[in-house]
Amino acid sequence: MASFSNQILLQTKISLPALRENLLVRKRLIRTITQGLQGRLTTVCAPAGFGKSTLVSQWIHQCEHSTAWVSLDETDNDLIRFWRYIMEALTAINASELGVRLSYLTPLLPSLSVKTFIDALINELCTFSSPIVLVLDDYHEISQQPIHDSLSYFIDYLPQHLHVIIASRSEIPFSASKWLARGELNHIDILQLQFTVEETKSFYQEVVPLPLTSEHIQKLFQQTEGWITGLQLASISLRSNTNYDQYIGSFNGYHRNVADYLFQEVLTKLPSPIHAFLLQTCVLERMDAEACEAVTDQAGSREMLERLLALNLFVIPLDEHNTWFRYHHLFSDFLRNLLKRSDTGRWLKSNQSASRHFAARGLLDRAIEHAILGEHYISAARLLNSYAAEVLKRGELSTLLHWIEAISPHSELSADMSLLHTFLLVMTGQGDRAAVLLDKIEQQLAAVDMDQRKQILSGLLFVKSNLVFYSGNYEQWYEFAAEKLDGELPENPLFYNFNYNMTEPLVRRTAFGLKGSLSSDTEAIALRFTAVLESHGWSNSLINLYVVQSLCEGYYEWNRLDECLKLVRQVERSVRFEQIPGLFVPNRITLARIQASKGNYRLAHETIDEAIHTMGRISEYYWLHPLRAFRVRLYLQETQMAPAKREMAGLHLAASDRPASNRMFEYVTLARFLSAQAKEAEATRLLEQLMLQASKEQCQLSMAEISCLQALVELQRGQRLAALRYLHEALVIGEANGYIRTFLDEGKSMAKLLQTYVYQRETDVQNGDWQGVTVEYVQRLLALFPQVQDRKDTALIEPLSQQELFILKLLRQGASNRQISEALALTEGTVKVYLSRIYSKLGVSSRTQALVAAQELLLFEA
Structure with a gap:
């Protein structure tokens, strides 16, 4: 079967239409489009037959901009499919570097939220400075509001060098007033398109x-x-x-x-052969000679298409080689309506022939559509059975749901398709409908033989587990697992090959991993769930491995390292381990974190090096980024700045970037690196943006980590109160989920800040700003840090700034006030002010006392 990006019909949808000969060049409108490039959007809106597509095509053939073209039709009313077409069109632009960067994003689309994906896409487009034009032709075919919302969001954040052109029979279905007010909307309407x-x-x-x-x-x-x-x-x-x-x-x-x-x-007035050819082939959205001969059952279609082109009979070439064509939309609408009215049998037969033809060519999307139009629902169901897993993998849930609901009233679905129908309802937020369907499927179990019953139960466990995940009705799942499942069940390939993680270096950060939420209930559910799966021989099923890895990461966060290591090894033993990067990479990072937590950095580096080699060997290049980012983190923990800098350069990230959520792990690493370089202002700006992304995704794990880093950066800047506010935000999330390693892995600086937090709370008991965190939780964290001094008199009342720490180190070297002023380009009076602040914070009154206090507080090791 051809992959989505290699299908012939897809290529015609993202190919710029060939420029026909003998066309009137619309010079005045071409100038209008060119002038509109200063904004972000051009709309060309008019009823059918006003030359919208032709005008835009003429303009493109005359301009020198890189252009991505997408011809839309009604099958594109699937959010994932819509954006995949846009990605394919942008990737096809003749710009090798951009194409390579975007090609890494395309496979990630099913697992990312659309806004997260768009953020990532915009981030990559920002790296390409040449002008780009994205054309969306026939946008009136799109009726889904989520698609309109996502496109509006995309246009809102377009980089300056990218322009969108929308051609539609109707006005665009989302507000453009803000762009109009800013002079960023260029609108061409029916009055302008009319011939003068x-x-x-x-x-x-x-x-x-x-x-x-x-x-x-x-x-x-x-x-x-x-x-x-x-x-x-x-x-x-x-x-x-x-x-x-x-x-x-x-x-x-x-x-x-x-x-x-x-x-x-x-x-x-046309000759009979042409008349018949037009009526028989009008069922085809796009056609070549081979497809035409399949529906006409006659040879000579190539010559006939050339003849239609010569007669200017509303046939439009879709490529430069005159291989693929379509009829003018108005003409095809007329022909189809005429055929349906005059010869329903021929309409059905032509669609059925088209379905068989496209199926034989591996173009199953079009084959299923034609089978449905031809009312051959048995054939449509058969094709769907063989193709559903591929479409599910692509994440095109709306398309699958449309096909199933078009077929199911006319043809009995297989058990797998019925379960898939239920699963799609769950995933599209229709839980009530899903529950009703599940009840019907369970009622039918008694009427099937044992082998089929086992297969149905296999799928039922998967679908019901997903329904439970979204509804929280765990008791119902336990009851089902206890009463219905008995003995080993076959693994259902349609469901159990579902890959839950395509982007995240930690499973706990995904929706499957509850985005970092941890509790004793989630642990108990995970343990019971894996016990059921493993008792039925499903230890190597993806759903079981992902649950185990998620549980494993939870144990690491709770500092239950021995249990964590045991589960790391369990996943590691799976025969599918290296084949699933979404499991392999989180597993290797978790192992390296265990090793680093015990001070064995050599082993941690070896683990990551091996993982990088494995991902390179199987050409999973996307996953090299988070692995290299983790290697930077190891270097920073070891205070090895030179290798950290070299590794960081290979990630091609900048503090000025608009960080994309799919690279959250790498950008948080960049913030850590900037902080280690004392570039607090850049780190602060980046962390603020990352917190917005994490909050939008509601990822508890990311929000806690970022809040911790914000606190440490503010501490480094000498902003004690701001540091404590950020720390409190992290502690609220931490105590709610029992987080330990999020704080412990930050080392001595976090320990000192936690001590200051406790001291501040004890001296500020009337302040209500400390709600949501108990002192007992903070004390438990402090007790886990090695060599933490608990005496209140050794905790700084207010942390020293970087400048103050530097002065303190000069004092240690015996520098005089004059030498300090020369080293820092300050006046001696300013140096005295700094020394007074330092003495006040340390609670001392002389240089000697300051040096003793700093030694006790380990400030020279910071």
């Missing part, structure tokens, strides 16, 4: 030369009101009608009834 008198004259004198008088041309212009298709239809009829006066006076306007009349006028 001069353009009408040029059309009849140059494009389709006819011996018409100026009066004839003026009359045609008035009658059609500049409607381009009307003028073209009239020209075809006028070739065989010498009584121009009579014909020109027989119609007016450009509305649909006139279009049908004119098409009928054209069609009745």
